[in-house]
Amino acid sequence: xxxxxxxxxxxxxxxxxxxxxxxxxxxxxxxxxxxxxxxxxxxxxxxxxxxxxxxxxxxxxxxxxxxxxxxxxxxxxxxxxxxxxxxxxxxxxxxxxxxxxxxxxxxxxxxxxxxxxxxxxxxxxxxxxxxxxxxxxxxxxxxxxxxxxxxxxxxxxxxxxxxxxxxxxxxxxxxxxxxxxxxxxxxxxxxxxxxxxxxxxxxxxxxxxxxxxxxxxxxxx
Numbered sequence: 001x002x003x004x005x006x007x008x009x010x011x012x013x014x015x016x017x018x019x020x021x022x023x024x025x026x027x028x029x030x031x032x033x034x035x036x037x038x039x040x041x042x043x044x045x046x047x048x049x050x051x052x053x054x055x056x057x058x059x060x061x062x063x064x065x066x067x068x069x070x071x072x073x074x075x076x077x078x079x080x081x082x083x084x085x086x087x088x089x090x091x092x093x094x095x096x097x098x099x100x101x102x103x104x105x106x107x108x109x110x111x112x113x114x115x116x117x118x119x120x121x122x123x124x125x126x127x128x129x130x131x132x133x134x135x136x137x138x139x140x141x142x143x144x145x146x147x148x149x150x151x152x153x154x155x156x157x158x159x160x161x162x163x164x165x166x167x168x169x170x171x172x173x174x175x176x177x178x179x180x181x182x183x184x185x186x187x188x189x190x191x192x193x194x195x196x197x198x199x200x201x202x203x204x205x206x207x208x209x210x211x212x213x214x215x216x217x218x219x220x221x
Contacts, residue, residue, distance in 0.1 A: 007073035008043025011055060014066075015041060018059040030054035031174025033146040035153060036166075046073055048167065095207045099123040103200045110192045115179050117192060121199035122176035125152075125169055128206035135213040136160060149173050152202070160209050165202055172199045 001009070015021070021029070026037045032051055040047040040055060047055075049070060056066040094103060101109070101120035109117040122145075129151040133140050136155070141147035152169040155161040175195055178184040187195065 002043075003073040003075060004046045005043040007046065007069055008041060010066075010069055011052075012041055014056070014059045014061045018061075021058075026055070026058055027146050028177075029058035031177060032170050033149040033153065033173075034144075035150050036170070046070070050167065050170075091201075091204065095204050097124045097127055097200075097203055097207065099127055103196075106196045106200065107193060110196055111189045114186050114189070114192050117196055118172075118176050118179045118186075121172055121196050124203035125172055125199055125206075128203040128210070131210045132160070132206050135210050145173055145177060152206075155206070155209070161205060165205065168198045168202045171195065172202075 015026075023034045023037050027034045030037065030051070032054060036047070036051060037055070039045065040051055049067070052066060052070050053063060055061075056063045096102065099120055100123070101116075106117050106120045109120075126141075126145075126148050129148040130140050132155055133151050136158075137151075141151045149166065149169045152161065153166040156163060156166050172195055175187055175192075179186060186192070
């Protein structure tokens with residue numbers, strides 16, 4: 001048994017001790033997609049710490065102990081990956097995505113109407129996920145909001161989108177779903193502004209990929 005498999009076994013033990021909630025229930029509790037939860041429990045690869053942290057909280061486990069186990073499974077730090085261009089570049093050709101709010105409007109609403117800003121951030125990701133899935137996979141995401149995140153995860157694995165986009169989609173998804181519950185604390189203005197920026201930039205990246213598909217799919221004269 002590898003270190004990653006051993007860690008997954010420990011997660012499964014925590015899952016069983018918590019009454020073995022369904023994958024769908026775990027997805028709802030953590031804000032992550034069902035495939036992300038399933039992979040974390042399967043042990044094919046080590047999940048990221050944010051995923052593990054949410055799983056530990058959802059299962060009522062000791063976060064410090066679980067983190068020690070996760071660090072041990074991770075072993076030596078992986079080689080630092082270069083930061084993807086979509087996170088560092090300054091765009092002047094901002095795509096207009098028809099969702100009701102432009103990027104500038106969503107940023108302006110971060111302080112005064114946080115729920116509306118979150119909803120628009122999620123909507124741009126949803127619309128671009130639909131386009132991405134239609135172009136490259138010949139289907140559309142299911143009706144669950146987690147299906148949208150799974151589309152970005154699939155595109156990241158397939159190399160259509162750079163590393164890190166799934167984590168961004170998960171963050172926006174988690175905050176958007178939480179904003180619909182009365183007892184869920186909304187992010188601060190500073191946090192929300194960052195969420196809006198990340199969401200729109202990821203949507204633009206997906207739109208760029210869709211545009212590339214459209215350009216390469218044109219019939220040659």
